[in-house]
Amino acid sequence: MQARVFVTLKPSVFDPQGTTVAEALHTLGYAAVRDVRQGKYFELEIDAPNAEEARRLAADAAHRLLSNPVIESYRIEVTS
Amino acid sequence: MKIAVVVFPGSNCDHDTYYVAKDVLGQDAELIWHKDTSLRRADAVILPGGFAHGDYLRTGAIARFSPIMPEVAKFAAAGGPVLGICNGFQVLLEAGLLPGAMLRNRRLQFRCEFVHVRVEQTDTPFTVACRSGQSIKVPIAHGEGNYYAEPDVLQRLEQNRQVVFRYVSSSGEMTEDYNPNGSVNNIAGICNEARNVVGLMPHPERACELAIGSDDGLVVFQSLLKWSRESLLEGNLATTTSEHQTVVNR
Numbered sequence: 192m193q194a195r196v197f198v199t200l201k202p203s204v205f206d207p208q209g210t211t212v213a214e215a216l217h218t219l220g221y222a223a224v225r226d227v228r229q230g231k232y233f234e235l236e237i238d239a240p241n242a243e244e245a246r247r248l249a250a251d252a253a254h255r256l257l258s259n260p261v262i263e264s265y266r267i268e269v270t271s
Numbered sequence: 272m273k274i275a276v277v278v279f280p281g282s283n284c285d286h287d288t289y290y291v292a293k294d295v296l297g298q299d300a301e302l303i304w305h306k307d308t309s310l311r312r313a314d315a316v317i318l319p320g321g322f323a324h325g326d327y328l329r330t331g332a333i334a335r336f337s338p339i340m341p342e343v344a345k346f347a348a349a350g351g352p353v354l355g356i357c358n359g360f361q362v363l364l365e366a367g368l369l370p371g372a373m374l375r376n377r378r379l380q381f382r383c384e385f386v387h388v389r390v391e392q393t394d395t396p397f398t399v400a401c402r403s404g405q406s407i408k409v410p411i412a413h414g415e416g417n418y419y420a421e422p423d424v425l426q427r428l429e430q431n432r433q434v435v436f437r438y439v440s441s442s443g444e445m446t447e448d449y450n451p452n453g454s455v456n457n458i459a460g461i462c463n464e465a466r467n468v469v470g471l472m473p474h475p476e477r478a479c480e481l482a483i484g485s486d487d488g489l490v491v492f493q494s495l496l497k498w499s500r501e502s503l504l505e506g507n508l509a510t511t512t513s514e515h516q517t518v519v520n521r
Contacts, residue, residue: 200374204419207375207453231328256336259329259365261372262419 192237194249195268198258199230233257242269272499273299275313277343277359279323279334280305284356288319288476295479296492305337315352315396315495316343318359320412320474330373330415331361340366352396352495353468357413360460360470369463369470370428371420377453381414385485386451388436388459388473389443395435395462396498397469397491406443407487409473411451416472418454418461425455436460436471 200206206228213227235252239245246269253265274292278285285302292300301311305323310316323334334340340362347353347368355363363369376382387408390401401407420428428434436459440449450457452472460471475488 203421205374205377205453207377207379207417211379256328256332259332259372261364261370261421262374 192239192242192245193270194235194237194245195270196233196235196249196253196257197230197266197268198233198253198263199228199265200262201264204262230263231257242271245269272314272496273301273312274495275301275303275310275316277316277318277339278302278304279321279337279358279362281323281325282319282321282358284320284358284474284476287474288317288356291476291479291489291492292317295489296496298496303339305334305339308338308342310339310342310346313346313351314499315354316346318343318353318355318362319476320357320359323358323362326358326415329365330358331363331365334358334362335365344368347463347468350465350467352498354397354491354495355468355470356476357411357416357472357474360472361415363468363470368468369461370424371418371461373415374417374419374453375415376413376417376451379414381412382416382451383410383412384451385410385478386459386473387439387441387443387449388471389439389445390435391437392432392435392462392466395466395469395494397494398435399501400494400497401490404443405490406439406441407475407478407490408441408485409475409478409488410484411473413452413472416452416454418452418458418472420455428458428461429456431464433461433464433466434458435462435469436473 209227209229237245258265390405437457462469475491478485478488
């Protein structure tokens with residue numbers, strides 16, 4: 192079972208890296224790019240009996256370690 | 272007094288801090304490896320600067336789970352003085368011993384320079400020897416010192432007088448021009464509600480002898496000595512940790 196965890200800064204939190212990347216894209220002529228938010232992506236290979244259990248475990252890991260809940264939120268996708 | 276300096280893999284200000292405690296202040300000091308599970312009856316704990324665990328994932332995110340950290344948390348909960356300097360501050364934030372979090376510096380610069388910070392509170396173990404509003408010249412060296420707290424947390428911090436240091440000009444005025452990293456309210460350092468845990472981004476241990484540019488940082492460590500003397504008089508110090516409690520009870 193694989194869980195993909197996407198960690199991004201909460202919308203209310205300023206993202207200095209995303210802003211800088213957006214500015215660079217504008218310099219390159221990508222005027223249509225309105226905004227960039229940079230985040231982290233994890234692939235967890237999990238031994239779990241079902242997708243539900245894999246998701247539960249991934250969410251626990253994301254909450255405790257992969258993200259800092261003060262500034263970040265996460266999204267999980269599970270594939271078998 | 273005995274000062275414990277915790278060493279994480281990647282700490283690089285541990286020996287500077289140890290040197291200040293041992294040689295400049297003339298106190299008993301000990302380097303404690305992060306895999307240790309005892310603070311060896313220390314009277315104060317300092318988490319030094321550096322790049323614990325290479326700053327992998329987030330600054331302080333892995334260090335938070337080091338075996339010594341539950342001991343640091345226990346020590347802090349018992350009222351023991353804990354100081355986090357730079358990366359040590361980031362570890363305290365990740366560990367939840369201080370509120371808030373660090374973002375990458377505004378404009379992504381790694382800032383390595385002398386700054387002035389104003390001492391806002393003098394009732395912590397690390398500022399008790401300061402004059403209120405005293406401005407001290409100390410170096411910073413960080414890429415992630417852009418302090419952030421949610422608005423309600425920030426409001427509580429200000430209300431409870433938990434903002435201990437702010438970035439200011441050499442004459443002590445607080446404007447955005449003197450904010451090196453984008454921290455909210457120019458925050459350079461904070462304390463917990465009980466006021467015994469303090470974290471700051473600047474490096475007072477790198478400014479304790481005039482020969483290296485400034486000895487303004489010394490007051491942070493002298494504060495600890497003053498606080499310790501005063502606590503001894505009040506009979507508090509011997510009971511700051513459970514370890515001490517055992518000794519006292521014996």
